[in-house]
Amino acid sequence: MAETQDNLLQKIKDQGDLVRKLKAAKESSGKGKSATNSLQDLEEINRHLSKYSYISGFVPSKADVELHYNLENNLDFRKYPHIKRWWYHMQSFSDSERTLFPVNHPSYAIFNVMQGKKRNFDLEIQEEVSKLLALKAQLGSEDAAPSKFVLKTPKGTRDYNPQQMTIRNNVLQKIITVFKRHGAECIDTPVFELKEVLTGKYGEDSKLIYDLKDQGGEILSLRYDLTVPLARYLAMNKINNLKRYHIAKVYRRDNPAMTRGRYREFYQCDFDIAGQYDLMVPDAECLLVVTEILNSLDIGKYVLKVNHRRLLDGMFETCGVPADKFRSTCSTVDKLDKSPWEEVRTEMINEKGVTPEAADRIGEYVRLNGSSELADKLLQDEKLSKNKSAVEGLEGIKLLLHYCELYGIKDKILFDLSLARGLDYYTGVIYEAVLTQPIKIGNEDQTVGSIAGGGRYDNLVGMFDSKNKQVPCVGVSIGVERIFSVLEAKLAAGDISVRTSDIDVYVASAQKNFLEERMKICAELWNAGIKTEQSYKKNPKMLNQLQHCEENGIPLAVILGESELKRGLVKIRNITTRQEDEIPRDNLVEELKSRIEVLDIKEMNGPIRK
C-alpha cells in the first residue's frame, strides 16, 4: 500500500479541515476584509518552507527563482526563520545553475503570493477538494497517484551505481592492500561527534561543519575529517601507539564541484602512525606508502612534494613576519599551487598585514625547490642558518630525504618551499602528492593535481587529554574521490569497462516448464560455492537468457533441454566462443569448477579491463 490505513485516515481528516478553513476564509473575505494580506502570505510561505526544502517538489525550480526574485529585500528574517534558510540556499545558486531548474507548479496558495494576486478562494478550494477526493480514493484503491515530483539526492552528494561501486571497491581494495602490507590496523568511529570535539580544530573552515538538529539530546556534528576523531579516540582510550587506517565518508558544507570529484559527502582514506619514535622514521614510511598506492593505482606520473612547518616558521620569522601571523601567512602561501605569486603577494600584504618587504623576501624563498642539495644550500643561507626553527626544519628534511633514498623513492620526492598545506594542526613535515601529467580521457586531457596529502601533527591528541599528554602523530590521506572521478570519466569515455557482478554460470532452459529443474541445479551449484544466476521468470526466452549472459559478462551457461536430461546430460555453453558441450548431469559441478579455474587464470589482471 502507498499509505498505511491509519496515516491515510489522518490525512483525510487534515485535508477536510483545510477545506473547511478555506471556505470560512472565503466567507470572511467576502464580508469586506482584504484577502491579500502580505504578512499572512509570508507566514504561509514560512510554514511551507518549515516542512519542504523547496517551493514545489524535490528540486529547486523556476518557482523558487521567481519567489526569490520577488521577495522584499528588507524582509525581517527573525520572523521567518524558514524563509531565511531557503533564501540563503537560493542565494547559493549561480545564474547558470538557475537556468537549468525545471518548471514546477507550486500549490495555488503559494502561487498567489508569488504573483502578488488576490487569493482566488474558489480555485484554492477546488484544488484542495480534489486532493481530498484523491485521498479518499486511495482508501478504496491502493494505487492512486501521489503528486508529481522530480527526485534528487541532497546538494553535493550522489548515489554510487553498481559500476561506480565496482570502481570504488577496486580502488579501495588496492589501497587497503598497501595499508595492510605495512601492518596498519583498522578502526572506525561514529559519523557524528559531540560538537565540542570538533570545535577549535579547523580554524576558518569550521563554518563548513554540518550540525545536527536539536531534537533534545547532545549537540552533535558530522565529522569533518578522520584526523580529529583519531585524536579523540587515542586520548579517550589512552593509547600511546597505533598504526591505523580508516576509510570512511566525511562531510563538508563546501561549494561542490562534482565533475572534478569535489563533494559535500566524500571518502577519506587515512593512514597514520601514532607514537613517540625516532625522528623521520615513521614520516618516511608514510611517503613510501603513498608511492606504493599511486604505483598500484597506475594513474600516471606523480611527484611527492615535501616541506617542514618549522622551516616555514623560521623562514617567516627571518623575513620579518610577526609570530601571530605565521599561520595565516602559511594558508596564503598554500594557494601558490593555484595562483601566481603576484596574487599571493597581494593577499599577504592587503589581507594578512604582511609588509611588502617581508612578502618579497618570502617570494625569494618559495620559488625554490630541489633535493637534499637545496637543504644543504639553505643551511648555509645567511639568515636561515641563524634561525633555530629553520635549521631544525632543514635538518629534518635532510634526514627524511636520506631515508627516502634508502627506501628507493628518492626520485619521486621534491623538496618544495612553496608547499604549505591549509590545516592549522601540522607541526613538522608536510607533504602532498601531485600528478604531473594530465590524464587522457577519451580524446581529452584532464588535469587532476593534488591526490594525497598529510604531515606531522604532534599536539592534536594533547588537546583532548586532561593532562595535555601528547601523542605525536604523522599521517597521510589519499584523495580517492579524485581517483574515482578520473576512472569514472574513463569508463564514460569507453576507455575502460567494468563487470559489476562476479557470476560465472547462468542456468538457462531451452524449453518451457523447466523452472523447478533450474532451481535444483542452481541450489547444487550455490552449495558447491559456484557463483550462479538464473532467470526469475518461469518460462524465459532462450534469446533473453543468452543476451543477459552477454550483457553481464557471464562466461558460462548451463543449458537444460528435455532430450539431454532424458539421457542424463546437460549442455555447457561458452558464451564468448558459443561452443556447446554435452556432459553428464552428475559431473556438472566438477566440470564447471575446472572450466572456471581456467577462466580465472586468464582474467588474473582483475575486473577492470580495456
Added chain:
Amino acid sequence: MAETQDNLLQKIKDQGDLVRKLKAAKESSGKGKSATNSLQDLEEINRHLSKYSYISGFVPSKADVELHYNLENNLDFRKYPHIKRWWYHMQSFSDSERTLFPVNHPSYAIFNVMQGKKRNFDLEIQEEVSKLLALKAQLGSEDAAPSKFVLKTPKGTRDYNPQQMTIRNNVLQKIITVFKRHGAECIDTPVFELKEVLTGKYGEDSKLIYDLKDQGGEILSLRYDLTVPLARYLAMNKINNLKRYHIAKVYRRDNPAMTRGRYREFYQCDFDIAGQYDLMVPDAECLLVVTEILNSLDIGKYVLKVNHRRLLDGMFETCGVPADKFRSTCSTVDKLDKSPWEEVRTEMINEKGVTPEAADRIGEYVRLNGSSELADKLLQDEKLSKNKSAVEGLEGIKLLLHYCELYGIKDKILFDLSLARGLDYYTGVIYEAVLTQPIKIGNEDQTVGSIAGGGRYDNLVGMFDSKNKQVPCVGVSIGVERIFSVLEAKLAAGDISVRTSDIDVYVASAQKNFLEERMKICAELWNAGIKTEQSYKKNPKMLNQLQHCEENGIPLAVILGESELKRGLVKIRNITTRQEDEIPRDNLVEELKSRIEVLDIKEMNGPIRK
C-alpha cells in the same frame, strides 16, 4: 601547537573582557543591587547549553543531575530552548545510569546558580584571571594544560577498535561472499536524504529520525534504513530490475541497549531483488540467501519463520477487525515474540480498539505454526477459504514452501501465523530468522533471538514515481550488530581470538645502528609484496622486538647481526618454534615467500581462531 597563534590571541582578548566585566559587576553589586538574579542565571545556563551538551565536560556528570533536580518544574522552555534540549536529554537517563555519572566541577558562575548562592565575585574573578594567565602562558610555552574533560562518543554510538573491526570485516566478508554468489550488485547512497524522501514511510517510528540543523540549505535527515533510499534510487533512475546489496550504517534515535547490540548508529546488510517476476521465485532465493549466510557464520541453530501479509489481512477481516485497523493490529501481533498472548490481547482491545471477540478469534489463529500441511488445512478453514486475501496468502505460502523444498532448505522454514513484522510497507511474504539456541559465551548462555528479517514491498517505489509506476521488490536485512555483539562477547570471554594485522615478517636487529640496514631490507620485502614491519626506533631492544612479534602473532622474524651480514647471511626466526636458520641474504625474499606459503596453508581456517 595546541592552538593557532591567532586563535590564542582572540581567546586572551575574550578572557580579558570577561574579567573586566566581572570586576564591573562586582562593583555594581557592591552598590546595593542584588547579585542573585534568577532570570539572569537561567539565561547564563541557557547560553552555556547553547554551546555545550552538558554543564561541565564531555559527559553527563553529577552537576547535571543536581541542576536537573533543582530546576523549577514550571520553567518556561520557550524562553530557554537550550535548557529545554538539555532537560529532556537528562530526563532520558535512568537512576542507575545517573549513579554512574562522574563528579565534574562546573565553572563557578553555573555552580553558584545551582547552589542558589549569592555570586562570589572574588572567587569568580580569581578563577577567570587564572584562566587568563594560563592562556597567556600558552603564548610562550606550547604545552600549557587545557581544562579537564572526560571524553565520549555520542549517546548510542561507539568506536570500533582494531579487534572489533577485524570481527566486523570478517562477518561482512562472509555475507558479501554469499550476496555475490547470487549475482547481487553493490550500490551506495548518501548518509542523508531530503527529509521529504523519508516522510510518511515509517509510520510511528518517524519520530526516531535524526534531522540535520537548518544551516541555510535543504532540509535533511539521516537515513533510517536502506530500503527507502533503494526505492528512491530505483524511482529516480527509472530502474525496473536490480538485484543489489547495500551494506551501510543507518541512524535511529532509539533507546540504545548497547550490550545487546542495539545502537543509534548501526550497520544494515540488505539484499533485495527488484523487478516484475514470477510469483515467489525471488522470494524463495532471499530465504536461501539467509540460510547460506547463517550457515557460513556458524552461530548455531536457527529457524526461518515465514508468513504473508495478505493472509494476515484476510485473517483480520474474517475475525472482524475493521480494514482501517489492519496495520495497527498487525504491529500489535508483532509483539508476540516478546510478550505472552494475554498482554497482546489486552493491547489489541484497549489500545487498538479491537473487540474482545475479534481478539479471541485472532488468538486462535496466531498460535498456529507448521509447514505446507498447515497451509493446506487453513485452505479448508471455513472462514479463511472464503476470503480472497487469505486464500491468496495461503497459496503464496504453499508455493514458497515448495520452492524452499527444491532449494533444499525446507527443514529450516516454519510457517508461523504469529509473525507480523513491524514496518508498514510490506505487501506479501514476510520472514524473520531466529536463533533457536542460546549462545554459549564463557560460562553464560546468551539469548539472541531475531537475526534477520524482510519481506515483499511492492508499492514503495511507486510512492516516488510521478506516474506511481510500481517496481515490485522483495528483500532481506541481516542484523549484523547482534552477530557482532555475540562475537565480541566471545572475544571478551576468551572463547575466540583475532589477529588485527596481517604482518608475516618482522625485520629486527640484534645490535645497535642497524636502522638503515633494516630499512633497506623492509623496502625490498614490501617491494616483493611481503607484509613486513619493523621498529620505528633507531636502536630497539632485541627482547622488545621479539615480544612485539609474539603479541601480534607475527610468525617470522628476519634478524640482522653484524657477523652474519659480513658473511652475506641473515637469520630467519620462527617465532612459535623459536628455531633460527641462517640463509644467504640474496635468497631472503624467495626463502620468506616459501615459508609464508606453508604457514598460510596451515591457517586456512581464517583469522578467527580458538
